[in-house]
Amino acid sequence: AAAALARENAGLNGAEARTTIVNGDVARGFRALGLPPFDWAISNPPFFDDPAALRAPAEGKLGAWMADDGLTAWAGFLLKAVREGGRIVIIHRADRLADILSLLSPKAGSFAIRPIQPYADQPAKRVVVQAIKTGKAPLRLLPPLILHDRAGAKHSPQAEAILRGEAGLGF
Structure with missing residues (x-):
């Protein structure tokens, strides 16, 4: 589907x-696809890999929310999916940031992290993490992307510009 x-x-x-x-x-790994490695791999892995940590979502969303094979399998897949010097970009829950860094760091580095906050006065719920396979540059913590302001618009000006293709995430 x-x-x-x-x-x-x-x-x-x-x-x-x-x-x-x-x-x-x-779970079968990137090599099972029979494809050469790419310059970029972008992923939005399912956010949960522990059924006890989440109320069951609607049936149609179960596959997008619940990973049969956890974040470890996703990280391994992504590391094989890119060539040396290739970029991996993941959006995930902010509380899994340490896991993401730990799983990617044996073969990737040059991390850039952009927190995603619903409002400026609320903590980040998501993070976008970029890693470079074999990268050695220091980790960069970028300014947060604030999705909404309290002025009444649906999105903040920065989020609206990204959604309209007028701006990027600034990695």
């Missing part, structure tokens, strides 16, 4: 000619 949705999205955005959608299983 996710692959079909991705194909539909590529079609709606006129990107079919430069998009390849491949079904795979993170």
